[in-house]
Amino acid sequence: MVEQVLAAVRTAPNTTELRELPMPRVADDSALLKVEVAGICGTDVKMYRNPPFDDPVIMGHENVGTIVNAGPQFRRLHGVDDGDRVFVEHYVGCYNCQWCRIGEYRHCEATDWRTNTDARRYGYTTLNHPGTLWGGFAEYMYLPWNAVLHRVPDGVSAELAGLVTPLSNGIEWALLAAGVGYGATVLIQGPGQQGLSQVVACKQAGATKIIVTGTTKDRARLDLAVALGADETIDVTTTNAHEQVMDSTGGKGVDFVLDCTSRAGTAPVLFGIDVLKRREGTLLIQGELAAFPDFPVKLLTEKAITIKSARGHSYRACELALEQLASGRFPLERLSTHRFALDRVDHAIRSLAGDTEEQDVIHISLMPWLGRES
Ligand SMILES: [Zn+2]
Ligand SMILES: [Zn+2]
Known part of the structure; x- marks a missing residue:
């Protein structure tokens, strides 16, 4: 495994810096995601302009990639292996409250940054928390035991799964x-x-x-x-x-x-x-x-x-979305209009906001490995 991870870090409003961060230690019950696609949505535009925290954050909360370096306990818990392609919900549940028990991770206190200053949520949690890589605008992302994963069906590309x-x-x-x-x-x-x-x-x-x-x-x-x-x-x-x-x-x-x-x-x-x-x-x-x-x-x-x-999605809705994508019944691939590499996060977010020369933007895939080894 490499020792350093390249990440696009939001350091201030409308400001992104490319940084090399130390690869987090992976314990028995955790893993890494090699990020293939991090989708960008309207929330990113809001969070980029008016960040809710001053501390540095790796944004990117709609993440798809492959499992790397999974600890034995993580594999057992999630039924996944290295190389499996998964969609990772941005909610990181406690797995023990009434909401987590029914797959409604979005309502769990452990992941609600509005009410819990120590919440874990991809794209929102700062670099200062253990695991460091809490967002998809990076080569790798940290997966603790309580990450919420969905297996991407065979035949669904990472870019298509970015629409989940x-x-x-x-x-x-x-x-x-x-x-x-x-x-x-x-x-x-x-x-x-x-x-x-x-x-x-x-x-x-x-x-x-x-x-x-x-x-x-x-x-x-x-x-x-x-x-x-x-x-x-x-x-x-x-x-x-x-x-x-x-x-x-x-x-x-x-x-x-x-x-x-x-x-x-x-x-x-x-x-x-x-x-x-x-x-x-x-x-x-x-x-x-x-x-x-x-x-x-x-x-x-x-x-x-x-x-x-309207507030986010349940576990069930993600599974249904993956089935819908796998069915090929609708030309959903037409939603994926733009791809950008890691060094263009600022441009990508501003393009979604309509503030660049990019035309007919619908869905933007931020692809950390675009144009490099993949
Ligand atoms: Zn979003
Ligand atoms: Zn919970």
Whole structure:
């Protein structure tokens, strides 16, 4: 094993440094991941601009790679061997609380950095914690006994498996949280990787009508939404979106609205409440806003509609996402639009934010070994 690991370290807001870090010691009950792909999402953009901690962090929380140097106890615990390709959840559970016991690691206190200053979570935990390599923007990542692994099915490439996180969120939010199913009408706001993943989840679940909104600059993404199964798209910059939704639902409105916009303020939520069907309507929100001035709570009650929270994914949703990817039923590989090597983390995050010359970005794969020995 090499002694030094190359890692992209966030050292300050909007600042990344390439550093050589010592290879962590691997005990009987731990292992390493040789990182193949670390996906980048909207959360990375937020965390890069406004880091929640001052201490240095290796970002990268959507990680796929192969097991290396696994200790005997780690192999036994996880049923894996060196060379196996796995997707690693960013949650690092305690494996003993009521949430971990049912595969809902996202709710475990041990991994919730918002409430626990000593939490372990890939892409968030600082370099100062034992194991050092707590993020996927590095050649290797540390896997303690309580890492949460999913075996990647044969035939699914690392790059495709890099879509597990957005797709599992799609399954979790649309199906398991909101309850989209057979015959449902759905409005998905925002055609980014998250919105497009919801299209696939809703289509697979049997939704009758899937409408996706975007802006004029989203043309390519809206076309991809149709290729993935959307029935209609709306360019909200040139069309009266309210009229179109009402027209195509016979004036009733939709059963579900899934808000997958980012940095769009209060407008998508207000629009969602507006076009939801009376009584059965469910609005799924991501809680982007800390507060919501003049929230029309009365209208919510008058229409008797429900608001649900989108927050990460369960173990089950990740397994379903891997099955979906392995099935090849949808052209999901079209979501993977860009690849960057380790020395381009800053550029990659800024490209996802739309702040570079890169065109038609949907999903970015950060590949630490790109262009080198792999
Ligand atoms: Zn993410
Ligand atoms: Zn737990």
